[in-house]
Amino acid sequence: MAEVTATLSIGQVAERTGLSVHALRFYEQEGVFVSPVRRGSGGRRIYSQDDVDWLTVCIILRASGMPLPALRRYADLVREGAGNEEERLALLLEHHVRVTDQIGRLTQCLDLITFKVGVYEDLLDQDQRPAEPDRRRPSVGGDVPASTPGTSA
Structure with missing residues (x-):
């Protein structure tokens, strides 16, 4: 059939x-x-x-x-x-490296964005509370992590 x-x-x-x-x-x-x-x-x-x-x-x-x-x-x-699997593998491995590198760069971006979201959530959360000076955080550049030089809002 x-x-x-x-x-x-x-x-x-x-x-x-x-x-x-x-x-x-x-x-x-x-x-x-x-x-x-x-x-x-x-x-x-x-x-x-x-x-x-x-x-x-x-x-x-x-x-x-x-x-x-x-x-x-x-x-x-x-x-x-069949017979060219080595070349197929090489092509895919090369692409794998590019994708892995891209994921690494995107992870760094996401880390910074996550940090910034937290900073602004904290700032807005403070605005919801009764006005009280926050002596723990400097008012200038307070949203830049100490470990990320050269980063600005």
Whole structure:
């Protein structure tokens, strides 16, 4: 018995992936799909669940900052099949380093933002209490942590 593969329209794939129809056409044009996009009898694009699964990988890689040429190269390698796993690994490891570095930078940013939020929450909390001078905190530069030189409000 032959296996029947469900086919999806470009609109259905757009809905499932969150990509626009334009983005799907763009990815096809850029050679990002592992398999060629098939066409129905009327010339309309038809996709499989495998296409959706591959697009999900592509969406995650793009969202993590993978440049389009690197994504295209990765798709080329996957399309070529077995025997180039070392190059695929190298490409992904390089991207892994970029993402890890980006997370580190964002963590530093978040730490500063969290500190500033706390400072302003404290200031606003003090405004809610009866007016009483706070002798513990200097009034100038009080929202700059001692361990973060060169940082200003």
